[in-house]
Amino acid sequence: MEVIVNTLRKSFATNLTKSYEWRSAQLLAIEKLLDENQTELLDALKQDLNKPNQESIVLEISLIKNGIVHCLKNLKTWVQPQKVNPIFQARAVYSTYIQYQPLGVCLIIGAWNYPLMLTLVPLVGALASGNCAVVKPSELSPNTAKVLEKLLPKYIDSDFVRVVNGGVPETTKLLEQKFDHIFYTGNGTVGRIVMQAAAKHMTPVVLECGGKSPVYIDETADLLVTAKRLAWGKFANAGQTCIAPDYILCTKETQEKILPFLKQVFEEFYGDSVKKSDSYARIVNERHFDRILNLIDQSKVVVGGESDKSQKFIAPTVMFNVTPEDKVMSEEIFGPVLPFITVNNRQEAIDFINSRDKPLALYVFANDDKIYEDFQNNTTSGSFGYNDVLVQVGFECVPFGGVGESGIGNYHGKFSIDTFSHQRAVLKTSFFGDSLSYFRYPPYSESKTNKAIWASSEFKSCNIL
Incomplete structure (x- = not known):
């Protein structure tokens, strides 16, 4: 080396x-x-x-x-x-x-x-x-x-x-x-x-x-479009994406309303059998397969849950009524498991997000600019997506990186x-005009001090009160 x-x-x-x-x-x-x-x-x-x-x-x-x-x-x-x-x-x-x-x-x-x-x-x-x-x-x-x-x-x-x-x-x-x-x-x-x-x-x-990237779904969101974008972003590469949605925050009512849309989208994406679909990846190795499977509580699974270790296959899985104490919330999932945690309102969601490590990405689905502003101004994350997921990685005009536990730089x-x-600071001048800065040289005096202060001071704009 x-x-x-x-x-x-x-x-x-x-x-x-x-x-x-x-x-x-x-x-x-x-x-x-x-x-x-x-x-x-x-x-x-x-x-x-x-x-x-x-x-x-x-x-x-x-x-x-x-x-x-x-x-x-x-x-x-x-x-x-x-x-x-x-x-x-x-x-x-x-x-x-x-x-x-x-x-x-x-x-x-x-x-x-x-x-x-x-x-x-x-x-x-x-x-x-x-x-x-x-x-x-x-x-x-x-x-x-x-x-x-x-x-x-x-x-x-x-x-x-x-x-x-x-x-x-x-x-x-x-x-x-x-x-x-x-x-x-x-x-x-x-x-x-x-x-x-x-x-x-x-x-x-x-x-x-990476880290646990949260999603908040508001009741004003278009739930069919939300389900499509969530399913694509979460289950592409079998969920093994650092900025994939990790867990969902929404009200109990929104949780129930989006479920049929998720089932509809899964069938559109993968047909009758996800396992036979050529549009679905596999888990990288048996160690990660076992780790992800250990995070699934079958009593809370509402979609998916099937697995086959011989193929390192875990079906797209949705879990409802998850609590912060459940295993699936103890670490970044990095797999095809999507847990839902219910909250009473968006402020409760914001408080929950802020109580945890700063995520690599945060996503909000809503049809209300006030909700967008609330999450943008009152949370911190590596990136913030409003009504879409993952695609920020494809924009060269914005930085990609984490904050806090999700990364540095x-x-x-x-x-x-x-x-x-x-980024090197470069200063260039000539030998001409040294007399203009005579006041920086000893012996010092009150007059020289005042001139040095003036020469190095930023002028205040008269438009600033």
Whole structure:
């Protein structure tokens, strides 16, 4: 591991990665990798998660490619020094800029649930920012990890990007190395280990850790549309999505009213047998299968509940009248189980959300702007969706990331450049005009102090009372 990191560090020292031409070439290489090997990538995702091709294309490959296109359109502007104006008195003497400098050698630890997207999107940001990178795909999606290990060196020089496969021992050895940035996607337990390792070298981190993302359904919501969007967002990839709805908050009446719509939508999506549907994924492994099954209380199941360990299949499952003390509320579900908790009103829902860890995402379904404003202004989450779920991940114009227990830092679009760059303050002046700042030099006096205060003061606007 030390040899790998040192090789990348020597490559970074050549300054080749700092040019716009090099950066854009790497992004085009990843796009070419996706275009030329789509069938092989889809097959790997099918083997790892039984992921339907549409989900693999739309929620993995297309998201990566869209991020590349967006970045290439704007990269030349993003990486230029950004001129900013100092206070009025200084403008005649000083020019000030923000310079975006690549950090150096980055470590990207991918996740198993979207093993392409959650590995390559951070890599796009790291390369666009001018860095070298070690990529550690998740060993829990071994087929996708092997394909990445095989393909990336064919499209990107291994002196600049290196893939390391393996499990806990390999990851532990990697974390012993000194990196200039570590980007991790996964659970909070491992996130803490990553952060502790990074602290030894004062290495900045981004931790994307997920959590229990709540949904509030108001009685004003269109329940059929709500059911469709919820079912798609919750049960895509068999519920193994970090920003999937984790649990529902609504009144008892709304809970009963939405049930027939959910049953209708399940039949539309998957037909008479979800198990036979080619539009439904599987649980990644037996350990997660057992964990998810242990969260289901069959006495509270109103839809689904069926399972088959031989296929790692758990049907889309809805549980009613769940309490905060139930097992299903003790951890992030990360599977196809959707519990409903009843509340008396939206304020009770807001209080419940605020009493728990800050989630990665929060969703509200309603047809009332006052409800939208109440949740927007009185809750905190990594992202907030009104009348839809999941789709915020596809917008490059907004940051993606958590807050508190759900994560640290963010990325996507320009926010990836901010994450993988050092924003250096640059001040430029000339030798001319030194007499204009004579008052900063000793010997000090009351007159010089007053002039120094004036020269460094922001003027108050006369329009502000």
